[in-house]
Amino acid sequence: MFVEKDGIQVITAGDIDEEDVKTSMENGIYKGDRYTAFEINCHEEYRSFLVVTGKKSNTHLGQEDQHWINLIVTYLSxxxxxxxxxxxxxxxxxxxxxxxxxxxxxxxxxxLRKTMYDIQEKERIRIAMDLHDTTMQDLFLLKRRLYPILQRFPKMTDEYGQLTGILTHIDLINENLRQSCFELNPYVLQKTGLVGSIRKLVDVESSYSEFQVEFIADCTAQIELLEVERKKHLFRVIQELLNNAKKHSQAEHVTIRLVEENSIISLFYEDDGVGFDPQLKELNRKNRIISGAGIGLDQMQGRVLLMNGEFYMDTERGKGVQIEIRIPFLEGISA
Known part of the structure; x- marks a missing residue:
């Protein structure tokens, strides 16, 4: 468990009630009948705890138990x-x-900037391939083995219904994994192009998000002449914009527009959400440099600068977010 300034994050394993643990920690209860919390680290930004449940026998943790837990806490620290x-x-x-x-x-x-994004992209592709070649294949084999078992039960029986539900859930997991693989490695960039990949991303996000997403693309033929790696940077920027909108915006409507004009690729983003205070340090027309705005915006700006682009943002609390990104079509450094 991580107790941070803006909330509590819990990573669980086994039979444990996450919300119950959060409530206990928020109330300052570190030891009780159900849970015991052992502090691991303490920093200005966060405190971390190892939270364990009581024994199934309803007995208290013994001295030997405490010894082993303290040893685990030392390694975790x-x-x-x-x-x-x-x-x-x-x-x-x-x-x-x-x-x-x-x-x-x-x-x-x-x-160094180019290399950092190269490493990040290669790691995403590696994870996507691992998911596809191991986890998704394992689920496929599991489904094939369950089908013959399903046929042994008459329809309308409880066993048949339970197994059907399990198979349906496996299909849902596979679909989620397929979407995760696409987000990690947008392979369709080379097949359907940047605009097609963005449309696919927007379609998926629209089905999962609480806001409507409108995507508009002009001069698509010219946009598709960009190098694949630069398309990938733009795709990642749009991906991060949508992620930020899901996490923070509380918006009802998001608009993304991509256009090419006079050898400039322009990306416009706008939402009607709550906005934020970006604490702008500098407001020159070349680059709006943002301080303390979070790793998401830092990554977006880093990608834009990598392509010799310009990043402009206009936002304040209660008035949504407007972002304009301009990328020179024939210039920039590709990663």
Missing amino acids: ASLENVYLIRKLTLKMYELMANIPNEEATPEFVW
């Missing part, structure tokens, strides 16, 4: 400290990437 430091370093790297245009950066820094 060292591991989470390393994860915490790596995360802080990563966040700082993305912030730097978002704040230094190519023309102001050294060649080494431009190379």
